[in-house]
Amino acid sequence: MSNPWIAVGALALVGLAIPLSMIAISSLLRPSVPEQGKRAIYESGEVPTGSTRIRFNIQYYMVALLFVVFDIETVLIFPWALIYNDAVAQHGLNSVLAPMLVFLAILIIGLGWAWRNGAVRWVKSERAEIKSEL
The missing domain is CATH 1.10.287 (Helix Hairpins)
Structure with a gap:
């Protein structure tokens, strides 16, 4: 007889392995082009004015x-x-x-x-x- 918790553990391992492997593979395959524009606070083409922290009413x-x-x-x-x-x-x-x-x-x-x-x-x-x- 097999223990039913083995299936739960295997499913948990697969559930963790798939997303972690997808993150690792995408970090290796994606292009990395560091630009000054990408490091800016806003990427919408607007020149940032003031602080990024705004007090909402x-x-x-x-x-x-x-x-x-x-x-x-x-x-x-x-x-x-x-x-x-x-x-x-x-x-x-x-x-x-x-x-x-x-x-x-x-x-x-x-x-x-x-x-x-x-x-x-x-x-x-x-x-x-x-x-x-x-």
């Missing part, structure tokens, strides 16, 4: 999070709306409508909290203000 992150929250809300409400009539017929109006109203109330309270704390208010960065003055 936190508002992008906040808007993305709010989008994800309300996008998931839509994903959860849509199937509920599709089965609403059948569920009311089987379980009654209160047992079907109450959980969805609680869910929507929590989302509305969350949106109100985000609005009150300024998460949906767009604030211009200093760089944008300088560009608008020019």
